[in-house]
Amino acid sequence: MNKTIAPVPTIRRIPGYLHVLQEFKKQGKEFISATDIAGKLDLKPIQVRKDMAFTGIIGKPRVGYQVENLMESIRSFLDWNHQTPAVLMGAGALGSALLGYKNFEEHGIRIVAAFDEDKAKIGKKIHGREVFSIERVKDMVIKHEVIMGIITVPPEGAQRAADSLLNAGVKGIWNFSPQKVEVPEHVIVQHEDLSSSLAVLSVRLKGGEAEET
């Protein structure tokens, strides 16, 4: 039963489970227990079982979960069983890095095009994807039925990039710029916040030690 919406911490752990499952699958394992998974990821088995329940998977007592089956449940839970078309705003260093990131296809997205304000970049191809002028955003978004936009422009341009995406009708934005962006209520923004994460590392380093995450 996955009537209830999964807690965010659960959602954040789930890609890790998928990764572990891929390894087990390579090893030819057919079944896997929550204990096996927990061991690999330094978690408690009970937490893994609880998380799994949210994906809708049903395990076999004494045996565990069927690997293929569980991967399928997870992919469907994350909506990663098909590739959501995405566009990328800002073909700078970070943007190029993301364009070159092979594994996005396994993570349910496909970047179909990149856009940049810099005329010098327009028309070039980066890892097989063409860089277009900003004016083309709307037309490309419509043509490829793009749902998601990724922002990798410098902070000053973040809101402008977001506005282009919104105007084109994108439903979700993955924002890698340190600048927060304003969007209408129905649009979902995920802010990739490096400074939060660096803060945790800094405090743990300062404190001699501290906790995970």
Next chain:
Amino acid sequence: MNKTIAPVPTIRRIPGYLHVLQEFKKQGKEFISATDIAGKLDLKPIQVRKDMAFTGIIGKPRVGYQVENLMESIRSFLDWNHQTPAVLMGAGALGSALLGYKNFEEHGIRIVAAFDEDKAKIGKKIHGREVFSIERVKDMVIKHEVIMGIITVPPEGAQRAADSLLNAGVKGIWNFSPQKVEVPEHVIVQHEDLSSSLAVLSVRLKGGEAEET
């Protein structure tokens, strides 16, 4: 009083406060209330006040916090009031992007050198930092009293990069590769996990809507 260690969610919110304070400072504001900050970041004032308490700041009832003073408290809490020397492993697209990220100095780190296995890259300069051969890691870490290593190599090389850093005596690792790395107990690893964050976005998009973070 900040006897107790701050919860991780608190630590993660704190850089956002610093960012808002910088804006207020630019506007010449001398005092700021928890309500002002909360408004900017879509948080509850009570949460801001609770978080602030962990930084050790003392506010004035009816007036709020002194902006300069609060920034100082936050920087000291995060250990961002001086620049921790860091090295970067992997001068690829992502590594170059980080080398070009101007704001690290405000985030308490200074990347002093980059390293790469690719001979073609060695000796080049990226955003003013030289790329060295991997053999030089230990010697440079010692010379610059480096505490932190940043991993931006492809997943296959992540453990190798970590091992070089560990061998050189680094205390903390900021790992941008999707591959987890094994380290001795006393070393702190912060895993920058794009897939977790993409998972949250995917689920929220799928579900029509969902919650923050």
Next chain:
DNA sequence: TAGATTGTTAATCGATTAACAATC
């Protein structure tokens, strides 16, 4: 002084963990 905002103590909420019956 009156009123706004802090800091603290208590209440609530939600996630994690534990206990255990069901089951292959």
Next chain:
DNA sequence: TAGATTGTTAATCGATTAACAATC
């Protein structure tokens, strides 16, 4: 069958939120 592992219900833990006295 006996034993291991699931799924569920209950207990615990920790973070968020509320209430309110202190105070400038």
